[in-house]
Amino acid sequence: MGELVVGKPAIKLTFPVSLPLDLASALALLYRAVPGSGLDPWLIATRRALPAEVVSDLDLLHGFSGRLLYYMEEPAMRFAPLRSDRLDATAADLFAFLDRITPDDFRTMALHALGRVHQDLGSAARPPESDDPIAWRRYLLPALTTSEPDDVIALLVDPVQLKRRTVDLFRGVWEHGYAEEWTRREPALREAAALARETGERGFPQAFADLTGNRVPAGLAAGLGDVGCVAFCPSYHLGPFVSYVLYPPDVVVFFSAPDLLERAQSATGVAATESQVSAADEAEAVSAVRPAGDLSGEATLDALRALADPNRLRILDLLGGGELYAQEIVARLGIAQSAVSRHLSLLERAGLVQVAPRRGMKYYAVSGPRVIGVADAIRSRAGR
Numbered sequence: 281m282g283e284l285v286v287g288k289p290a291i292k293l294t295f296p297v298s299l300p301l302d303l304a305s306a307l308a309l310l311y312r313a314v315p316g317s318g319l320d321p322w323l324i325a326t327r328r329a330l331p332a333e334v335v336s337d338l339d340l341l342h343g344f345s346g347r348l349l350y351y352m353e354e355p356a357m358r359f360a361p362l363r364s365d366r367l368d369a370t371a372a373d374l375f376a377f378l379d380r381i382t383p384d385d386f387r388t389m390a391l392h393a394l395g396r397v398h399q400d401l402g403s404a405a406r407p408p409e410s411d412d413p414i415a416w417r418r419y420l421l422p423a424l425t426t427s428e429p430d431d432v433i434a435l436l437v438d439p440v441q442l443k444r445r446t447v448d449l450f451r452g453v454w455e456h457g458y459a460e461e462w463t464r465r466e467p468a469l470r471e472a473a474a475l476a477r478e479t480g481e482r483g484f485p486q487a488f489a490d491l492t493g494n495r496v497p498a499g500l501a502a503g504l505g506d507v508g509c510v511a512f513c514p515s516y517h518l519g520p521f522v523s524y525v526l527y528p529p530d531v532v533v534f535f536s537a538p539d540l541l542e543r544a545q546s547a548t549g550v551a552a553t554e555s556q557v558s559a560a561d562e563a564e565a566v567s568a569v570r571p572a573g574d575l576s577g578e579a580t581l582d583a584l585r586a587l588a589d590p591n592r593l594r595i596l597d598l599l600g601g602g603e604l605y606a607q608e609i610v611a612r613l614g615i616a617q618s619a620v621s622r623h624l625s626l627l628e629r630a631g632l633v634q635v636a637p638r639r640g641m642k643y644y645a646v647s648g649p650r651v652i653g654v655a656d657a658i659r660s661r662a663g664r
Contacts, residue, residue, distance in 0.1 A: 291484050292509045295476045296367050297469045299462060300374045301513050301525075303450065304356035305534050306458055308349050309517060311342040315579070315631040316647060320517040326457045328578060334452035337445045340435075343427030344420065345390070346397040354389035355446060357527045362511050371454050371462075378447045383439035386446055390436060397423040400499075411437065421618045425625045465516040465537075472514035472537035475544050484510055491535040494522050500531065507531050514540070579631070580657045583650070586630035591615060592623045596646060599633060603645035 310330070313323035327335065345351035359377050360366055366373070391407055398405050401422055408415035416436070417429045424432070435442040479487040484504075488496050491512055506528035514537035515523070525532040586592060591613060598604060598612055610620045624644060627633040631650045636643045 291504065291507055293484060293487060294362070294509060294511045295473045296362065296511055296513060297466070297473050298361045298367065298369070298511075298513055299371060300356050300359055300361040300366075300369055301511075301532055302462065302469070302515065303371065303374070303454060303458060304352060304525075305513075305515055305523060306517070307338065307352055307449065307453055308342065308523070310453065311338050311349065314582075314629040316628070316634060316650070318519075319521075320519050322461075323517050326461075330456055331452065334449065334456060337449040337452065340427050340431055341446060341449055343425045344423055344432040345393040346400065346423050347425060348397075348400075350393035350396045351390055352446075352449075353525050353527060354393055355386070355450070357525065357530070358385075358389065362509065362530055362532075371459065375447070375451060378443075378450065381443075383443040386443040387436060387439040390442060394420070394423050421616065424618060424622050426622065426629065461516075468541065469514045469516060469537050472535075472540045473512075475540055476512050476514065476535070479512075487512065488533060491540065492522055492533070493520070493539070497522060497524075500524055500526055503528065504531075580654060583630045583632060583654045586626045586632055587654075589623065591619070592627055595620075595623055595627065595644075596632065596651075599644055599646045603636070603643045605643050609644065 309319060309323050310327045313319045313327045315324065317324070327338075330338070342349045342352055355378055356374075358381070359369070359374055361369060394407065403422065405419055405422075408419055413430075413433055416433050420429050420432055435445070476487075476491055479490045482490065485496055487510075488494070503526045507526075508529040510531045510533060512533050512535060515534040516537050518534050518536045520536070520539075523534040587596075594613060595609060598609060604612075606617070606620060606624065609624070610617045613620060624633065628635055628644075632647055632654075633644050634647045636645070
């Protein structure tokens with residue numbers, strides 16, 4: 281009769297439209313929305329239009345908790361957006377909640393995010409019990425991508441500042457573009473969620489494949505043992521990418537609403553509806569993409585900041601001889617892998633290097649048109 285074991289309920293699938301979760305996803309997408317990222321041009325144009333202080337908070341608060349951006353998941357999941365009484369929560373509800381929780385709560389969330397990074401790395405490291413900056417740098421380095429250790433330490437020792445900047449980031453992105461975009465896209469999101477519910481009877485792996493067009497990632501599959509509920513949430517600007525939040529006992533999987541709606545319309549022969557990208561949207565998207573050599577003042581500054589480091593210049597020199605994968609760069613530079621990853625991330629965000637995943641590794645190459653564009657931008661100023 282087989283072994284007697286304690287049973288576990290099957291994973292519950294839900295298909296909500298959640299403003300708090302969509303806003304948290306938008307923050308992560310805007311953080312990554314740099315030229316050459318392949319992300320929706322609307323995201324790239326919106327990031328460019330954000331006030332400088334919002335962009336600064338965006339990069340700092342996403343840049344210290346690993347490539348999975350754990351910290352900015354924490355406030356959204358602390359809100360418990362999948363709770364039945366919060367499924368229809370507004371931005372005002374989210375902001376009021378964030379205002380109520382204490383600065384120490386935000387520090388706890390930051391430390392929890394850092395702990396998740398170390399757990400992923402198989403590290404037994406724990407946060408230093410003292411204020412020793414050297415010990416904190418050692419603890420932070422594996423988790424840093426675009427943030428500097430001293431900036432993160434300043435937030436951890438001053439939770440009031442950490443709370444203020446986190447709440448200001450949510451509000452800033454909402455008020456400077458995303459509120460209008462949410463109103464515009466919410467009907468399409470709800471239509472996509474209704475269509476997605478039809479996949480619920482097929483179980484999690486098949487629903488994941490149907491909605492994202494991909495197999496379940498290994499990292500997500502490995503964490504399903506602690507999961508009781510998976511929420512599939514439509515996203516308007518995700519495109520072909522896979523995005524999820526693994527936060528036991530919940531998992532949030534984002535899928536592309538326009539892709540699902542387009543597939544449904546193609547299958548039924550229904551004429552195009554308002555949920556599809558209109559001709560005006562397409563024109564806006566095209567206008568948002570600049571040629572590599574046509575740099576705005578802000579893009580030029582981003583590139584110059586990325587170049588203002590001897591190790592990043594050495595990386596460009598190495599890549600000038602041909603593409604390399606990350607471990608080759610680490611070996612040739614002779615500095616820590618975490619530092620190389622941070623330098624590559626900054627160069628990639630500035631559009632100075634391109635990344636091509638192959639055979640399970642990331643290969644890096646110089647973006648020649650971008651570098652030439654920076655040189656032309658400087659040369660044009662010399663001739664004025």
